[in-house]
Amino acid sequence: MRTVFGVFGDPVAHSKSPDMHNAAFRELDMDCIYHAFRVSPENLKDALLGARAMGFGGVNLTVPLKQEALKIVEADSLAAGIGAINTVDFKDGMKGYNTDGLGAKRTLEEKDVTIKGSNVLIVGAGGASRAIAFQFAKDGADIIIANRTEQKAINLASEVAAVGSARGCGLESIKELIAESDILINCTTLGMHPNTEGTIATAEDMHPDLTVFDIVYNPLETRLLKEAKKAGAKAVTGEMMLIYQGAEAFKIWTGVEPPINVMKKAVLEGL
The missing domain is CATH 3.40.50.10860 (Leucine Dehydrogenase, chain A, domain 1)
Incomplete structure (x- = not known):
């Protein structure tokens, strides 16, 4: 059967x-x-x-x-x-x-992105964010979790801190946070079909040494990744x-x- x-x-x-x-x-x-x-x-x-x-x-x-x-x-x-x-x-x-955290890790490693020792900014504090934050903190990254509801990010970061370096904050200083980051990961639904114009950041917020990873995969090239390419940053799709x-x-x-x-x-x- x-x-x-x-x-x-x-x-x-x-x-x-x-x-x-x-x-x-x-x-x-x-x-x-x-x-x-x-x-x-x-x-x-x-x-x-x-x-x-x-x-x-x-x-x-x-x-x-x-x-x-x-x-x-x-x-x-x-x-x-x-x-x-x-x-x-x-x-x-x-x-x-x-299996989400391992999936994210293998995706970035395939693109020759180093996780250990990197400053990783994760936007969002839902299930996928939790998995990636735990995996990457365990692998030696310094994690910042930024979320619309600041307390949710702080609470998650306090849990992640049990396995590595992590802190949580709101979205008010996201431009400054991106400027200090090596890796930016979108773990929100912003940009997902059918609301494809949504984005957590634009090209003017980014820098060429940044890796931008959007776990949204429908559409394959989200607005966030288009903005990353404009900034000369490395754009990593979510599929x-x-x-x-x-x-x-x-x-x-x-x-x-x-x-x-x-x-x-x-x-x-x-x-």
Whole structure:
């Protein structure tokens, strides 16, 4: 019988996870299929229990469900420390994992960007921000988390400080913060389809030695990345983070190494 996998979120229609996972299943001749399901936070528990009861192989979680899932599934030590879950496996109950941080790390390393010793400014304090902040602080970066709600950034930074250097602040001084940063990471939904004109910064805020990484991947080239190119900064698109975190989830669910190039081709074609 065909095994079903999926991504839960709200909104979720923009997700390219079905494209890349289904391409990998076809390439490996696996009798599996992956769908997107719109699930609100208040319905997450029922959705996860239903998926498990119906024999799903596993699911990914996206906005706004990553932190809510901690109340429902058994998180591994990394996901528990991060405080967010993006992958749930049903082989033995409901186990939660977080592959976002590793996906971001592999994306920047692929672009020859050094994380250790870098000043990293992360804008946003949601689930993806948590994962990246924990991963990069653990890898030796100096982290600043800036968020519209300052206290949320301060609270997150205090947690991240358990594994490395981190502080939180509001967005009032973002221009000054960018000027002092080596890496700028957008972990908000600004610039995501269909509101593609949104951006956390413009070219005049940036400098040529800056790496600008936007985890938004739809559109592939966000306004933020266009502004980065105008400033002569290195622009890093978000699709590889999606692909690498998805590849880790694929391995958790199936124990099989997925074909990264096939997954990448499917995502790019979908975009």
